[in-house]
Amino acid sequence: MTESTLTQTVSKQHNQRRQALFVLVLGLLIAAVAIFIAIQDRTGVGEAPAGLVQEHGVFPVTSLFGIDNSAAQPDAGHAAPNFAFHLPDGTTATLADYKGQPVMINFWATWCGPCRLEMPDLVRTYETHKGNGLVILEINSAEAHEPVSEFVKEFGMTMPVLIDARREVMSEYKTQSLPSTFFIDREGNVQVRWIGFLTADVLEAQLDKIL
Numbered sequence: 001m002t003e004s005t006l007t008q009t010v011s012k013q014h015n016q017r018r019q020a021l022f023v024l025v026l027g028l029l030i031a032a033v034a035i036f037i038a039i040q041d042r043t044g045v046g047e048a049p050a051g052l053v054q055e056h057g058v059f060p061v062t063s064l065f066g067i068d069n070s071a072a073q074p075d076a077g078h079a080a081p082n083f084a085f086h087l088p089d090g091t092t093a094t095l096a097d098y099k100g101q102p103v104m105i106n107f108w109a110t111w112c113g114p115c116r117l118e119m120p121d122l123v124r125t126y127e128t129h130k131g132n133g134l135v136i137l138e139i140n141s142a143e144a145h146e147p148v149s150e151f152v153k154e155f156g157m158t159m160p161v162l163i164d165a166r167r168e169v170m171s172e173y174k175t176q177s178l179p180s181t182f183f184i185d186r187e188g189n190v191q192v193r194w195i196g197f198l199t200a201d202v203l204e205a206q207l208d209k210i211l
Contacts, residue, residue, distance in 0.1 A: 058088055059145065059148060059149075059161055059162060060085035060086055060093070060160070061085060061086050061162070061165050062083050062084070062085045062139065062163065062164045062165070062168070062169045063084045063085065063086055063168075064083055064084070064168050064169070064172060065084065067081075067082050067083060067084060068082075069081045069082060074172070074174050074175075074182060074193060075190060075193055076191055076192060076193060077190070078189065078190055079188055079189055079190075080103075080105075080182065080189065081095075081169075081172045081173060082094055082095050082096045083095055083169045095184075096188065098135050099186070099187070100133075100186050101133040101134070101135050102132075102135070102184070102185060102207075102210040102211050103134075103135045103136075103137065103183075103184040103210075104134070104135070104136045104137070104181060104182070104183055104184070105136075105137050105139060105184065106122060106136060106137070106138050106139065106179060106180075106181045107139050107141060107164070107170055107173070107175065107178055107179060107180045107181070108138060108139070108140060108141065108179050109140060109143060109178050110140075110143060110147045110148065110150070112179060114178070114179055114197040115178055115179045116155075117197060118179060118197055118198045118199075118203075119155045119157070121198065121199075121203055122138075122198075122203070123156055123157055123158065123159070125203060125204075125207065126158065127158065129207070129211065130159075132211060134207075135159075135160070136159040136160075137159070137160050137162060138157060138159055138160065138161045138162065139162045139163075139164050139170070140163050140164065141167055141170060142163070142164060142165055142166065143163070148161065148163065175195060177196065179197065180195050180196075181198055181206075182194070183206050183207065183210045191206075192206045192209060194206060
């Protein structure tokens with residue numbers, strides 16, 4: 001074999017190795033992208049990212065991941081839209097878990113004046129009727145842990161407090177108004193959709209429809 005032929009053979013082998021290495025790297029890159037997309041698909045649609053749970057501390061984060069609300073509607077006489085909430089210990093609960101109990105869903109925010117005005121009555125109502133199975137889910141509109149925690153302490157809120165980090169549950173309930181309250185009977189059906197401030201008298205009158 002001449003020197004020229006040997007050089008060409010070595011060069012050809014080198015090129016083949018480079019091509020094989022390129023194909024291998026490209027394959028690994030494509031696989032990594034596919035895995036990343038799969039993870040995004042699982043955590044980006046409703047499921048709470050780990051960082052979000054940490055940010056909101058002890059407050060469960062709401063989610064619509066895996067929830068079928070095709071037969072639900074947030075209006076009187078219809079099945080209440082379901083949603084899940086992820087607890088810091090990794091477990092998950094849903095609104096449907098409370099079927100058989102009267103439920104109130106109250107959307108609120110710390111900066112909302114009417115929310116602050118009605119909260120003492122909501123706390124008293126929960127303490128009065130929780131022995132009868134009443135559940136009040138206080139769903140905060142996309143705020144961070146610190147202001148929510150301070151608000152909860154200020155008003156002595158003993159009912160479950162959830163964080164609607166993406167406002168997707170509010171959207172599912174077709175409201176952007178704060179406060180908004182939904183009264184759901186023991187069968188899981190909406191009896192009252194109340195947008196705006198609840199006076200003590202109105203609260204008790206609407207509550208009678210689900211107790």
